[in-house]
Amino acid sequence: MVSVIVPCYNQASYLEEALASVLRQEYQEWECIIVNDGSTDATATISKKWIKKDKRFKYLEQENSGVVAARNNGIKQAVGDYVLPLDADDKIGKEYLAKALGRFKNNEKLKLVYCEGEYFGELEKKWDLPEFTLQELATRNIIFNCAMFKKIDWERIGGYDANCTKGLEDWEFWIHLLKDGGEVYKIPKVCFYYRQVGNSRNVSITLQQYKEIYEYLSLKHTAFFVEHLGSFKFLYEKLKKLERQNTRLEKQIKANNNTLTMKRILKLLIRRIK
Structure with missing residues (x-):
């Protein structure tokens, strides 16, 4: 089973589009855990509507603690062997879970699977991702947060670093996950869609x-x-x-x-x- 973790803080206007992209997956053995990070908008109402629509959707609430805590809390509750984080304002293509899980089943050395990406919203274009190498990863973050990994590996490295509250928590996680070995595979197809809007989570960092x-x-x-x-x-x-x-x-x-x-x-x- 794959556990899709969707942290949400005041992104109710986008949440349903993200959840709909999970519901459309060709691979059916998934759960989707929505983590409400202390939202003051309609996040709770929308989430509860979706858990009634399909029992594979689950809902957690926490006081506003940030995306790191939200992801970690969601993954703690996950029952799947594989985890896919998905921000509430993004979406995934219908083949993503099937293609990513298929790679894991065929390669026991694999630690991370991601895909080609595309921007949508205020900016619409292909995401130009460099080929993965550890040297490139040391220079900058070259993998978006919506990549699949094993829950056992998340447990092994202690999850997302709670000290990374200002951003780049996914970069730290990939370094920690991969620095001691393991293979990475990029699906040669666009299966992830990253929303570009003025209030995106990564928009403002000094x-x-x-x-x-x-x-x-x-x-x-x-x-x-x-x-x-x-x-x-x-x-x-x-x-x-x-x-x-x-x-x-x-x-x-x-x-x-x-x-x-x-x-x-x-x-x-x-x-x-x-």
Whole structure:
């Protein structure tokens, strides 16, 4: 069985579209756990409607604690051997569960399966994802959060890091999951659709926040970064470059009314530190 985990914080207007994409799956042995992270909108009402519609939908409530806690709490309750996180404003193609699970069944060394992605909403285009390598993963996050992994591996590494409250929790999770070995497979088909709107969860992150996250990950996974990027001196110099860019990029963020997306920030950063 696959457990689809859907954290939701005040995204009731998008939630039904996400849940409908789960209901349309060709693979039928799934459960979908909706985790209401203290929403003040119609999330509870919509969720309860869906659990009446199909018993495979389940519903949890928690005080507002953030997406990391919501995902972890949902996965704790999951009965499936495989887990697929899905944000409440995104959606998946009908073949995703079947194709991902099929890869796991054919390869016991596999730890992670994801797919081609596509933007929709305010921006509609193919998501240009680089080919996976550990070196590329050490440079930046190259896998979106909606990727399938085994629950036993989530348990082994202690779940999503509760310290990653400012973002990039999925990057930390992929590093932790893969740094000691295991294979990754990307399905050569678009099965994930990432909504682009002004209030998307990843829309607003300051350079200072990004620097703090990167510094935390560098310290937690030092051996991984050293192995794949070179030396700790390399990491130190990379952080210093981030600091030197702080003033100018912060001004750019303010000039754009704080609507510079994390994707655009990361592009600027990568361009300057490569």
